[in-house]
Amino acid sequence: MRSLLLVTAILTLPFSNALSSGLTLYGSQGSRSPLVNWYMNELGVDYEMLPPRPNPHPFGQVPVLTDGDDVIFESGAILLHIANKFDKAFKPSHTPWVVWANTCLDPICFKENERGQVIGTSLGKPNRKIDVLEEMLGQSDFLVSNEFSVADCAVASYLNYVPLFNPDASLSSIPNTVKYMSRMASRPAFVEAFGEGHAGLVQVKCEEFLNSSGGPAGEKKIFGIF
Numbered sequence: 001m002r003s004l005l006l007v008t009a010i011l012t013l014p015f016s017n018a019l020s021s022g023l024t025l026y027g028s029q030g031s032r033s034p035l036v037n038w039y040m041n042e043l044g045v046d047y048e049m050l051p052p053r054p055n056p057h058p059f060g061q062v063p064v065l066t067d068g069d070d071v072i073f074e075s076g077a078i079l080l081h082i083a084n085k086f087d088k089a090f091k092p093s094h095t096p097w098v099v100w101a102n103t104c105l106d107p108i109c110f111k112e113n114e115r116g117q118v119i120g121t122s123l124g125k126p127n128r129k130i131d132v133l134e135e136m137l138g139q140s141d142f143l144v145s146n147e148f149s150v151a152d153c154a155v156a157s158y159l160n161y162v163p164l165f166n167p168d169a170s171l172s173s174i175p176n177t178v179k180y181m182s183r184m185a186s187r188p189a190f191v192e193a194f195g196e197g198h199a200g201l202v203q204v205k206c207e208e209f210l211n212s213s214g215g216p217a218g219e220k221k222i223f224g225i226f
């Protein structure tokens, strides 16, 4: 009887490891919080997910993460907190990409009006930084040391929002970046975080961009299976 009670107690324990990790993420799939979900899914970190509001962000925004009593806001800061705490492969050379995504790539990907609404994108138009990124992604599948890292979570998340917010944008001038976007969107942890709709749209748009990029015909044909 005693052991039955013990087994019952164990089986009814809250198996949401979220309770044991002490991490709570506030956000929703329509916001930029999924970039944090993506990274935590990749690492297998458990967390509790709560809706965007009410939340403890000082400006009421999302994403915001609580770790015990600590409140961490700004998506890049959240990624770096998770990296420091849980990612055994985290390296100093990943940090600049996370900061770059928030400070430099964000305004390239999203042109906003004074009310913060996205009204366009500069991605796909001539840009010195994107040209460098395009060249790098022609030589490596990932941003740092040819291994998936938090750097990719930060950068690819922003890139992959572009087709969602700007359905008319053309990225056919940056095929290596487009292939990278597609590779990242095919990762199961990405699909789980952003949702099948978002991931599927990225794939469809990437295929369109590559088919109109004017690259060699053979390259167009193999898209989708690289």
Ligand SMILES: N[C@@H](CCC(=O)N[C@@H](CS)C(=O)NCC(=O)O)C(=O)O
Residues within 6 Å of the ligand: 030, 031, 032, 033, 059, 060, 061, 062, 063, 073, 074, 075, 076, 102
């Ligand atoms: N730089 C911030 C931006 C946060 C942000 O703009 N969040 C949006 C959703 S993606 C938001 O909460 N908007 C509602 C508001 O500003 O009240 C970050 O990277 O976390």
